[in-house]
Amino acid sequence: MIELRHVSLRYGTREILNDISLTIEDKKVKAILGPSGVGKSTIIKLMLGLIKPTSGQVLVDGVDITHFSEVELFPIRQKMGIVFQGNALFDSMTITENMSFFLRENLNLPEAEIEARVKEQMKFAGLEGFENYLPDSLSGGMRKRVAIGRALIFHPKMILFDEPTAGLDPVSSKKILDLIARLQREIGLGAVIVTHILSDVFAVADSVAVLYQGRIIFNDVPQKLYESTHSFITSFLSNQED
Numbered sequence: 001m002i003e004l005r006h007v008s009l010r011y012g013t014r015e016i017l018n019d020i021s022l023t024i025e026d027k028k029v030k031a032i033l034g035p036s037g038v039g040k041s042t043i044i045k046l047m048l049g050l051i052k053p054t055s056g057q058v059l060v061d062g063v064d065i066t067h068f069s070e071v072e073l074f075p076i077r078q079k080m081g082i083v084f085q086g087n088a089l090f091d092s093m094t095i096t097e098n099m100s101f102f103l104r105e106n107l108n109l110p111e112a113e114i115e116a117r118v119k120e121q122m123k124f125a126g127l128e129g130f131e132n133y134l135p136d137s138l139s140g141g142m143r144k145r146v147a148i149g150r151a152l153i154f155h156p157k158m159i160l161f162d163e164p165t166a167g168l169d170p171v172s173s174k175k176i177l178d179l180i181a182r183l184q185r186e187i188g189l190g191a192v193i194v195t196h197i198l199s200d201v202f203a204v205a206d207s208v209a210v211l212y213q214g215r216i217i218f219n220d221v222p223q224k225l226y227e228s229t230h231s232f233i234t235s236f237l238s239n240q241e242d
């Protein structure tokens with residue numbers, strides 16, 4: 001479980017997040033929806049301890065990690081896989097090397113175990129046969145699946161997605177969303193999905209928090225969005241429907 005308690009974040013005099021409280025439950029898919037620049041990626045970084053809040057607390061499984069050092073954060077980060085918006089793959093490494101790199105660097109696992117885990121992820125992500133390809137030779141959707149495999153290879157209990165479908169065509173987007181749904185269904189993995197795309201939310205989220213002007217203005221099941229009278233939500237809904 002990840003909890004933000006009264007988290008505020010300022011850059012200089014600019015307030016990005018203002019008194020955010022959020023709970024991310026295990027085994028559930030939580031979406032955080034909001035327009036570009038609202039602070040969605042910032043929230044992911046706070047959850048991983050990559051940045052510290054100006055005030056408030058971040059808890060992971062009940063442990064206050066707000067002031068944890070890098071060394072203290074290491075076991076915490078192993079619980080949380082991260083899939084960056086741009087995937088952050090290494091261009092000069094093959095798919096297999098990309099998937100195993102951080103695992104090999106960070107955990108002292110026998111080579112056979114590393115190979116088994118790579119195989120498991122290649123299969124899960126539908127990437128068998130592409131082991132020795134370089135990222136640039138794959139489609140955007142396949143690169144995203146490599147990034148997902150690289151996060152899952154640590155066997156995290158939670159996975160954080162920063163805009164998982166941004167820049168993907170509709171068919172690739174659907175495949176990624178299906179994969180996220182399978183993660184929850186088949187291995188009981190919880191997920192956080194930050195996105196500005198409403199259809200992502202309806203496709204996979206158990207609940208959704210809407211972030212607007214630094215605050216959470218809605219936090220409920222996706223269907224309830226249609227009952228909201230908040231002007232940002234009503235205009236967001238009408239703009240994204242066609």
Ligand code: ADP
Pocket residue numbers: 011016034035036037038039040041042043
């Ligand atoms: P989103 O992911 O919702 O598009 P971000 O979390 O990336 O938004 O950024 C939220 C706001 O914080 C943006 O206005 C951005 O310019 C600002 N911001 C992000 N990182 C920094 C930083 N290191 N220093 C100053 N401002 C930043």
Ligand code: MG
Pocket residue numbers: 040041042162163
């Ligand atoms: Mg972002």
